Each structure stands twice: as structure tokens, then as C-alpha cells.
Amino acid sequence: MEEPNNAEWQAPPPPEGPVEEEGPQMSEVATLANIFIEPGNTFRAMRAKPKFLLALIIMIVVSLGFWFAIDQKIGVGEVFIDQMKKSPQYEQMDGPTREKAAGFYRGPLFKGFFFGIIVIGSIFVVFIGGLIYWLLANAMGGSARYLQGVSVWVYSSYAPALVAVIANILVLLLKSKDDIDSSFMQSGGLVRANPTALIDTTHSPVLNAILAPIDLFGIFALILGVIGLRTMMKISNSSAWSIALGLKLLGIIIGIASALIFGGGTK
Numbered sequence: 001m002e003e004p005n006n007a008e009w010q011a012p013p014p015p016e017g018p019v020e021e022e023g024p025q026m027s028e029v030a031t032l033a034n035i036f037i038e039p040g041n042t043f044r045a046m047r048a049k050p051k052f053l054l055a056l057i058i059m060i061v062v063s064l065g066f067w068f069a070i071d072q073k074i075g076v077g078e079v080f081i082d083q084m085k086k087s088p089q090y091e092q093m094d095g096p097t098r099e100k101a102a103g104f105y106r107g108p109l110f111k112g113f114f115f116g117i118i119v120i121g122s123i124f125v126v127f128i129g130g131l132i133y134w135l136l137a138n139a140m141g142g143s144a145r146y147l148q149g150v151s152v153w154v155y156s157s158y159a160p161a162l163v164a165v166i167a168n169i170l171v172l173l174l175k176s177k178d179d180i181d182s183s184f185m186q187s188g189g190l191v192r193a194n195p196t197a198l199i200d201t202t203h204s205p206v207l208n209a210i211l212a213p214i215d216l217f218g219i220f221a222l223i224l225g226v227i228g229l230r231t232m233m234k235i236s237n238s239s240a241w242s243i244a245l246g247l248k249l250l251g252i253i254i255g256i257a258s259a260l261i262f263g264g265g266t267k
Contacts, residue, residue: 028054035159039224043152043231050151050232052126055158060122062165064115069169074177076114077105082182087262129153136243137233144233152228160220167191188212209255213248222248 026034026045032055034042070076081102084090093101104110130150137144171190172180184190194215196208222244229240 031055031155032058032158035155035224039155039159039227040231043155043228046151046155047148047232050145050147052147052151052154055154056122056126059154059158059161060119062162063118063122066165066169066172067115067118069172071111073172074180075106076111077102077107079182079185080105080110083185086182126150126154126157129157132247133229133233133243137229137235137239140235140239140243142229142233142235142239144235148232152225152232156221156224156228159224160217163220164189164191164193164217188215188217193217205259206256209259210252213252213255218248 026042028051031042031046031051067076070079084101084105090098127150130146130153132149133152134144134146134149137149168190175190180190184192188194188196192215194213195211199207199211225244226237226240229235229243230237233240235243
């Protein structure tokens with residue numbers, strides 16, 4: 001009886017199937033730097049284990065730092081008083097009402113409320129934004145988890161926000177107090193990296209609402225959002241662009257509506 005030739009026998013190859021594409025493992029500290037230079041690999045590395053806490057804390061700290069610098073230079077309350085004076089409602093106020101409103105903005109209660117809103121509002125926006133990404137990505141055939149949506153939202157915001165705040169703080173240090181106008185709140189900051197630098201934002205609130213979101217920092221965030229949606233949430237490039245551009249357009253529409261209601265329309 002012929003014995004089987006064990007030397008010639010080989011195990012059959014494993015069946016082919018989809019392979020989960022994961023990037024190189026990165027620490028949370030490494031992701032903070034790598035999102036600038038290799039965003040695709042950074043999002044891919046976070047697919048298995050989403051990260052967002054440290055980036056979120058940095059975003060909040062730098063935002064607080066910018067407004068603290070504004071407060072030291074001109075006063076947070078003075079910014080809002082200047083905005084109030086430019087509103088159509090200001091003309092309808094009598095003298096005592098104006099003084100009372102100005103006193104409120106200059107008081108410690110408003111300052112504490114404002115800085116608290118920065119912290120609470122940032123956290124709220126991140127988790128709601130992550131929820132929107134998660135729902136829309138899954139609706140378009142992706143395979144996403146909620147915390148992946150939060151990670152994409154945070155990291156697509158963190159990198160441009162960090163660059164923008166640093167640039168704005170540098171401009172703030174170089175400008176004199178008299179050269180700082182409160183319109184920076186509507187035009188994307190002290191660094192006007194958008195077409196609002198060519199218009200009078202005070203007298204063209206609707207046009208400002210259309211042009212302000214079309215800035216370099218916003219485009220950077222848009223591209224990172226598309227890369228994150230496509231990489232972490234496994235949707236097509238066209239679906240990722242549809243989500244990112246759709247939310248951008250929604251933000252512009254809300255800005256226009258706000259300008260029409262509170263800004264008095266285009267003058």
C-alpha cells in the first residue's frame with residue numbers, strides 16, 4: 001500500500017475576502033502632529049480606536065486663550081458693545097436702556113458666562129457634529145460607529161482651528177487697540193483669509209454671511225472632513241464630499257437667515 005506523500009501536501013489558501021485596512025498605530029499625542037502631514041494615515045490609525053479627547057481640550061484651551069488675549073487688549077464686553085451699536089435694534093433703545101446693556105456687557109457676570117459658553121458650546125457642537133457625521137455616513141452605506149464620527153469632527157476642526165487661532169493671536173499682538181474692529185466676529189477672525197476683506201461687513205451682512213465661510217481655514221477643515229469621512233467611516237469619495245459640502249451650505253443658509261433677521265439685510 002502506497003503511503004501518502006506528506007511532503008507534497010499543502011494546506012489550501014484561506015478564502016479571499018475584504019481586509020480591514022488599518023493604518024499604523026499612533027499614540028494620541030502623535031495624531032496631533034500627524035493630522036497636519038499625513039491626515040489619511042492618521043484617520044486610518046484611529047479607525048479601530050477613535051481618539052478625540054486631547055484634541056478637543058487643545059481646541060478649547062486655544063479658543064479661551066484667544067478671547068483672554070482679546071479681553072486683555074480691548075475687553076470682551078467692549079467687543080459686544082460695539083456689535084450692539086451697529087445693530088438696527090440699537091437705534092430703537094433709549095438712553096437708560098443703552099447704558100444698562102453696556103453695563104451688563106462690562107460686568108463680571110457676562111464675562112464668566114461668555115467664557116463658560118465657549119467651553120460648554122465647544123463640547124456640545126463636537127458631540128452633535130459627530131452624531132450628524134455618524135448618521136449621514138451610515139445612511140450613505142458606510143460602516144461607522146458614533147465615536148468615529150466624533151473623531152472625524154474633532155480632528156477636521158482641530159488642525160485648522162489651531163492654525164487660525166495662532167495666526168489671530170499674532171495679528172492681535174501686532175495691532176493697536178484702536179485698529180481692532182468688532183466685525184472680526186462675523187468675518188472669520190482678525191486674519192481675514194476670505195473675500196470679506198474686500199467688502200464692508202457692517203453694511204453688507206448678507207454678503208458677509210455668504211463670503212465669510214469661504215476662507216482658507218474653512219477649506220482646510222472641509223478637506224480634512226472629507227478625508228476623515230472616507231477613511232474612517234468607509235464611504236465613497238463622492239458621498240464624503242456630499243456630506244461635507246451639504247453641511248457647509250447649510251451653515252451658509254443659516255448665516256444668511258441670521259443676517260436678514262439680526263443684521264438688517266443688505267444695505
